[in-house]
Amino acid sequence: MNIKNLPKIFYINFFVVALVYTIDRISKIYIIYLDKSNLGSDIFASSFLNITLIWNKGIAFGLFSFDKNYLYNLLSALIAVIILILVLMASKSQGLKRYSLLIIIGGAVGNLYDRIFYSGVPDFIDLHIGEFHWFIFNVADIFITFGVIFMILYELIVTSDSQHEKN
Amino acid sequence: MKKIKIIILISFIATFLISCGAVKEGFTNQKKNNTDEFLVEKKAPLVMPPNYNELPVPKDKGAIESDDSGDVKKLITKSKKSTSSNETSNKSNESLENKILGKIKNN
Numbered sequence: 001m002n003i004k005n006l007p008k009i010f011y012i013n014f015f016v017v018a019l020v021y022t023i024d025r026i027s028k029i030y031i032i033y034l035d036k037s038n039l040g041s042d043i044f045a046s047s048f049l050n051i052t053l054i055w056n057k058g059i060a061f062g063l064f065s066f067d068k069n070y071l072y073n074l075l076s077a078l079i080a081v082i083i084l085i086l087v088l089m090a091s092k093s094q095g096l097k098r099y100s101l102l103i104i105i106g107g108a109v110g111n112l113y114d115r116i117f118y119s120g121v122p123d124f125i126d127l128h129i130g131e132f133h134w135f136i137f138n139v140a141d142i143f144i145t146f147g148v149i150f151m152i153l154y155e156l157i158v159t160s161d162s163q164h165e166k167n
Numbered sequence: 168m169k170k171i172k173i174i175i176l177i178s179f180i181a182t183f184l185i186s187c188g189a190v191k192e193g194f195t196n197q198k199k200n201n202t203d204e205f206l207v208e209k210k211a212p213l214v215m216p217p218n219y220n221e222l223p224v225p226k227d228k229g230a231i232e233s234d235d236s237g238d239v240k241k242l243i244t245k246s247k248k249s250t251s252s253n254e255t256s257n258k259s260n261e262s263l264e265n266k267i268l269g270k271i272k273n274n
Contacts, residue, residue, distance in 0.1 A: 056188035060181070079183055108184040121186035137187035148181045155173050 013090065013102055020106025021113075024140040028114065031124045049127055054136055055120035076115045083108050096158065100150035107143035 034043045035053045044051035057072060059079075083105060090101040114121045123136040 054188045056186045058186070058188075059183050060185040060187055075183075082180055082183055104181075104184065111184065111186050115186075123186065123188045135187035135189060137185070141185045141187050144181060144185050148177055151177050152174050155170055155177070159170070 013098070016099065016102040017106040017109065020103055020140075020143050021110050024107060024110035024138065024143065025113075027139040028110075028122050028124075032122060043124070048129065049125070051124050052126050052136060053122055053124045055118070056123050056136075057120045060135075072119070076112065079108065079112055079115070083112065096150060097154050100147045100154065102147075103143045103150070104147035107140035107147065110140040111138075111144075 031043065031051065031053055034051075042050075042052055059075065086101055086105050086108070090098055090105060093101060111121050121138065121140075123138050123141075125138060125142075126136045127134045
């Protein structure tokens with residue numbers, strides 16, 4: 001397969017994934033640099049947003065944070081498989097669904113990179129209202145969440161419209 | 168019903184891809200990173216070593232150089248030389264005195 005013969009849409013897809021991945025990577029590198037230069041995880045604190053660096057070895061909400069290496073690797077392999085499935089899905093889908101999948105892939109690849117090379121994902125955005133704290137997340141999580149919201153909206157709105165049209 | 172299943176499936180898959188940690192984890196890590204002031208050992212005050220008095224007393228450089236009292240022969244010869252030189256100097260002084268006095272008397 002020649003690279004020059006690839007369709008234009010491939011480059012657009014690749015650009016979207018690369019853009020999400022790059023934004024996430026830059027934010028993580030900058031926060032890790034600040035953490036090292038400040039000699040601590042508390043970088044910024046305000047009444048609604050704290051920047052506190054933590055390393056998450058598990059999945060969402062700190063679940064499955066295993067100490068054993070083989071379980072951690074198994075989880076990473078599972079995530080890699082999910083990403084591959086999403087790539088296949090994105091190649092077959094169109095419109096909003098495709099772009100929401102691409103955003104999810106970009107964020108997921110960013111987190112997978114950290115899981116492989118740093119043995120943990122750096123989370124640093126801590127939104128809170130008074131004493132109520134939400135989970136600490138990163139830029140990749142924001143992209144994945146928005147991608148999932150768009151996917152759900154697509155399923156709820158667009159698919160139901162097409163079903164009505166068929167009937 | 169099918170839609171709900173799809174939404175649940177999407178959300179389930181997303182939990183594997185998202186990696187957000189609990190705030191509690193952040194606070195516990197923070198404590199681990201910081202140094203505990205109670206774990207810092209205080210430095211003991213300076214104390215003289217127990218066998219300090221057994222050490223040899225250092226000597227002055229000058230004292231070491233002039234210290235040749237062990238050589239008795241040298242000492243004797245030196246003292247003899249010094250006394251003879253003193254005597255000659257006295258004699259010359261006396262003769263000079265006499266000469267001056269003689270010259271004064273003559274004038």
